[in-house]
Amino acid sequence: MKYQTNRKAIILLADGTIFYGKAVGDKEGTAFGEVCFNTGMTGYQEIFTDPSYYGQLMVTTNAHIGNYGGNNEETESGTVKISGLICRNFSYNYSRTRVDESLQSFLDKNNLFAISDVDTRALVAYIRDNGAMNAVISSDVENIDGLKKQLAEVPDMNGLELASKVSTKEAYYFGDENASYKVAALDLGIKKNILRNMASRDIYVKVFPYDTTFEEMNAWNPDGYFLSNGPGDPDPLKQVIQTTQDILAADKPLFGICLGHQIIALANGISTFKMHHGHRGINHPVMNHTSGKGEITSQNHGFSVNYDEAISNTNLVVTHQHLNDNTVMGLKMKDKACFSVQYHPEAGPGPNDATYLFDEFIGSMKKKTA
Numbered sequence: 001m002k003y004q005t006n007r008k009a010i011i012l013l014a015d016g017t018i019f020y021g022k023a024v025g026d027k028e029g030t031a032f033g034e035v036c037f038n039t040g041m042t043g044y045q046e047i048f049t050d051p052s053y054y055g056q057l058m059v060t061t062n063a064h065i066g067n068y069g070g071n072n073e074e075t076e077s078g079t080v081k082i083s084g085l086i087c088r089n090f091s092y093n094y095s096r097t098r099v100d101e102s103l104q105s106f107l108d109k110n111n112l113f114a115i116s117d118v119d120t121r122a123l124v125a126y127i128r129d130n131g132a133m134n135a136v137i138s139s140d141v142e143n144i145d146g147l148k149k150q151l152a153e154v155p156d157m158n159g160l161e162l163a164s165k166v167s168t169k170e171a172y173y174f175g176d177e178n179a180s181y182k183v184a185a186l187d188l189g190i191k192k193n194i195l196r197n198m199a200s201r202d203i204y205v206k207v208f209p210y211d212t213t214f215e216e217m218n219a220w221n222p223d224g225y226f227l228s229n230g231p232g233d234p235d236p237l238k239q240v241i242q243t244t245q246d247i248l249a250a251d252k253p254l255f256g257i258c259l260g261h262q263i264i265a266l267a268n269g270i271s272t273f274k275m276h277h278g279h280r281g282i283n284h285p286v287m288n289h290t291s292g293k294g295e296i297t298s299q300n301h302g303f304s305v306n307y308d309e310a311i312s313n314t315n316l317v318v319t320h321q322h323l324n325d326n327t328v329m330g331l332k333m334k335d336k337a338c339f340s341v342q343y344h345p346e347a348g349p350g351p352n353d354a355t356y357l358f359d360e361f362i363g364s365m366k367k368k369t370a
């Protein structure tokens with residue numbers, strides 16, 4: 001096993017700024033995407049496999065990545081979804097009892113190009129000041145002009161539809177078919193832990209491709225509907241917005257997480273916008289206006305729901321807000337069994353403050369079936 005790398009690599013940002021690093025495993029490679037950062041101290045495998053990160057270059061702010069290896073159960077989907085990894089110290093060495101392989105071998109299997117030895121603090125400070133932007137990471141350090149040309153062709157995240165890239169092609173089932181509740185989940189890039197959370201609460205889930213209509217899902221006769229998380233801009237997902245409006249018109253219980261939350265806002269005529277650099281980490285503070293308590297939450301989003309439009313919309317109330325910047329974190333419709341959150345109640349980085357939302361979803365289905 002190797003413990004260090006010597007191959008030079010660069011990060012070239014769309015505005016021309018360059019940072020330097022080294023190619024993990026001495027690999028040659030080039031990867032494009034929107035550069036974003038996650039502040040979680042743990043959970044790197046969950047981050048790398050979260051479909052919501054599809055097409056993004058991930059900067060991890062924790063100084064060490066890979067030191068507890070890789071575990072096949074700690075994934076949010078079957079494959080790595082980030083387009084490239086940027087870190088400070090990549091641990092070729094690892095130590096843990098429940099380990100299946102090194103992080104390097106996990107990333108190699110997934111053909112992920114990663115670079116280490118980067119001044120990630122300077123890079124993150126730069127993104128925080130200048131905003132999220134497209135970038136390229138590459139070992140082809142002599143080819144700056146060529147990389148610049150290719151980078152100019154990478155589409156902007158604003159307006160980009162990506163759910164179709166990660167959604168299942170065929171419907172599938174999750175959980176016990178004799179469970180008390182049946183939920184139809186629209187897969188916009190669903191995380192496995194959402195399915196695990198529902199199955200452990202007596203829910204049998206049927207996961208449908210992102211472009212399934214309400215009629216097709218309703219034919220299975222579910223007790224409730226779920227709109228998942230997922231990558232990209234929510235606004236171009238016109239068919240999903242229509243399906244959501246049809247679910248609401250039929251007065252069925254509906255729960256949405258992250259991209260699903262943004263879709264519920266759009267279905268109510270509230271717009272979304274691209275944030276300056278987004279929220280990605282495992283300790284984001286949120287105010288729950290119903291309980292009056294703060295919650296520590298996991299977040300991963302680069303778009304947000306327009307607060308002024310949400311607060312003046314007569315169909316719904318803003319139930320949760322981010323305590324750092326007051327952005328909309330939760331919505332509830334006044335006369336329908338429909339609610340949503342921008343954060344990830346299913347994530348389990350330590351605090352489990354928000355898992356009560358799955359119980360509330362069951363409560364809303366109980367009322368409907370009673």
Ligand SMILES: NC(=O)CC[C@H](N)C(=O)O
Nearest residue numbers: 229230258259301302303
């Ligand atoms: N985790 C998610 O579902 C992310 C939603 C959306 N792609 C955003 O970046 O805001």
